[in-house]
Amino acid sequence: xxxxxxxxxxxxxCKYQRRRCSSExxxxxxxxxxxxxxxxxxxxxxxxxxxxxxxxxLDADQxxxxxxxxxxxxxxxxxxxxxxxxGVIKKLxxxxxxxxxxxxxVLLQLDMYRQHYQQQISSSLPDDVVPSQLxxxxxxxxxxxxxxxxxxxxxxxxxxxxxxxxxxxxxxxNSYSSTYIDSKDxxxxxxxxxxxxxxxxxxxxxxxxxxxxxxxxxxxxxDYDELHPFFDTIDDRQxxxxxxxxxESRYTLFYIFNIPESTFMIMLVVHNSVESDINSVIxxxxxxxxxKDTTQSMEHVAENELKSAAACFSLTSVN
Amino acid sequence: xxxxxxxxxxxxxxxxxxxxxxxxxxxxPYFPPEEPQxxxxxxxxxxxxxxxxLLNEVLPHQREDAVNSLAYEAEARMKDxxxxxxxxISVLQRQVIKxxxxxxxxxxxxxxxxxxxxxxxxxxxxYGSRRTGGQGGEGSSVDQNSGYxxxxxxxxxxxx
Numbered sequence: 001x002x003x004x005x006x007x008x009x010x011x012x013x014c015k016y017q018r019r020r021c022s023s024e025x026x027x028x029x030x031x032x033x034x035x036x037x038x039x040x041x042x043x044x045x046x047x048x049x050x051x052x053x054x055x056x057x058l059d060a061d062q063x064x065x066x067x068x069x070x071x072x073x074x075x076x077x078x079x080x081x082x083x084x085x086x087g088v089i090k091k092l093x094x095x096x097x098x099x100x101x102x103x104x105x106v107l108l109q110l111d112m113y114r115q116h117y118q119q120q121i122s123s124s125l126p127d128d129v130v131p132s133q134l135x136x137x138x139x140x141x142x143x144x145x146x147x148x149x150x151x152x153x154x155x156x157x158x159x160x161x162x163x164x165x166x167x168x169x170x171x172x173x174n175s176y177s178s179t180y181i182d183s184k185d186x187x188x189x190x191x192x193x194x195x196x197x198x199x200x201x202x203x204x205x206x207x208x209x210x211x212x213x214x215x216x217x218x219x220x221x222x223d224y225d226e227l228h229p230f231f232d233t234i235d236d237r238q239x240x241x242x243x244x245x246x247x248e249s250r251y252t253l254f255y256i257f258n259i260p261e262s263t264f265m266i267m268l269v270v271h272n273s274v275e276s277d278i279n280s281v282i283x284x285x286x287x288x289x290x291x292k293d294t295t296q297s298m299e300h301v302a303e304n305e306l307k308s309a310a311a312c313f314s315l316t317s318v319n
Numbered sequence: 320x321x322x323x324x325x326x327x328x329x330x331x332x333x334x335x336x337x338x339x340x341x342x343x344x345x346x347x348p349y350f351p352p353e354e355p356q357x358x359x360x361x362x363x364x365x366x367x368x369x370x371x372x373l374l375n376e377v378l379p380h381q382r383e384d385a386v387n388s389l390a391y392e393a394e395a396r397m398k399d400x401x402x403x404x405x406x407x408i409s410v411l412q413r414q415v416i417k418x419x420x421x422x423x424x425x426x427x428x429x430x431x432x433x434x435x436x437x438x439x440x441x442x443x444x445x446y447g448s449r450r451t452g453g454q455g456g457e458g459s460s461v462d463q464n465s466g467y468x469x470x471x472x473x474x475x476x477x478x479x
Contacts, residue, residue: 044369045369046366046369047365047366047368050364054400066400066401069402069403069405073403073404073405081373081377082377082381082388084389085388085395085403085405085408086391086392088408089404089407092408095415096411099419100418103418103422106425106429107425109429110428113432114432
């Protein structure tokens with residue numbers, strides 16, 4: 001941070017003000033001559049006089065810290081002239097909120113897995129296996145997201161269950177079902193874990209009226225890149241395809257996640273109760289690159305066209 | 320956005336600076352006379368001249384936000400001359416990192432369960448830690464290129 005030599009070259013502050021930089025110059029240690037922009041930012045926001053006033057009552061160690069924070073604050077203001085540090089703080093708070101929600105969702109999943117594991121230990125799994133209608137790969141224990149389970153009690157969906165997925169931790173209803181596919185054999189092929197709640201199409205326990213799907217159609221993409229404008233961090237684009245057979249469709253949500261990349265994927269499978277077909281839409285939200293470049297892929301498992309809504313919510317984190 | 324009445328009482332800025340508050344006063348819409356401390360803080364930390372220049376550089380509809388953020392920063396700097404609002408940024412950044420680590424560990428547990436491996440208890444202690452992040456104590460070195468700000472002594476003592 002200090003000047004090289006210290007005899008000839010003026011610090012950035014003195015250079016800017018075109019004055020002689022003496023060895024006693026109080027700003028000399030903090031504004032090296034090769035970084036004029038740093039000084040200009042601080043000078044523009046605070047001004048030399050105000051910086052010196054702040055430093056006046058501090059001891060040597062505190063001065064260094066104060067100058068670091070002043071320079072940092074001035075750089076942020078230079079980057080975001082309107083919101084400055086407040087924008088950064090807001091963005092970080094949003095980021096924390098999302099991370100907490102994500103953590104809670106993952107903990108919930110983990111808890112379900114633990115309970116499933118306990119169930120596996122205590123009793124053997126029944127063999128009334130539901131055939132996989134999706135054939136998307138593996139199907140590990142299926143009670144990971146109990147909200148979307150085909151519960152044996154035939155619990156109807158209610159509106160509360162159709163809130164944005166950001167609040168999915170509130171979905172737990174502790175109704176576990178063991179009537180799912182156990183496909184340990186399929187686990188080896190990829191890192192993508194699938195929780196197929198593909199239920200028998202002839203059952204109506206998954207019936208959700210289409211107009212309620214609007215509650216889960218929010219797509220929130222949170223950009224964790226450092227110091228992006230905070231107002232760009234939430235993108236509530238909606239991916240909703242209107243359904244012509246709104247009252248005939250049923251939906252199953254799949255919760256798919258890629259652990260190493262901290263990427264979550266929500267898949268909404270649309271069952272058409274009339275034709276007993278399944279149309280599925282898979283939205284993949286990757287955090288590897290910018291989250292705004294959400295990769296979307298569609299997979300048609302059944303023959304019919306896509307007829308209903310899909311919801312996507314990405315819970316991601318810093319790369 | 321409250322506006323001061325140009326005719327009767329001058330805005331807080333003009334009152335503070337003891338000058339006549341003209342109809343085109345750039346401070347008047349954002350520094351009403353009822354909030355004298357707001358301008359006093361901003362003036363003490365940044366100076367009226369700098370604030371005026373900053374306001375002139377942003378679009379009129381953004382000026383209220385700019386003033387509010389400057390007032391926030393000024394107040395933070397008044398309370399904490401060393402760190403100002405940057406201290407809050409640092410705390411939040413630590414909290415983000417802590418949460419991310421917790422998340423990574425929990426995800427790792429989850430994948431173990433998903434692969435039907437033996438259960439791990441490595442994250443069982445984290446169940447009670449929700450929304451209690453930011454307690455510091457990580458003592459980690461952070462990528463400086465990311466723009467994170469960490470006061471030097473915070474790396475060791477778990478300062479919040």
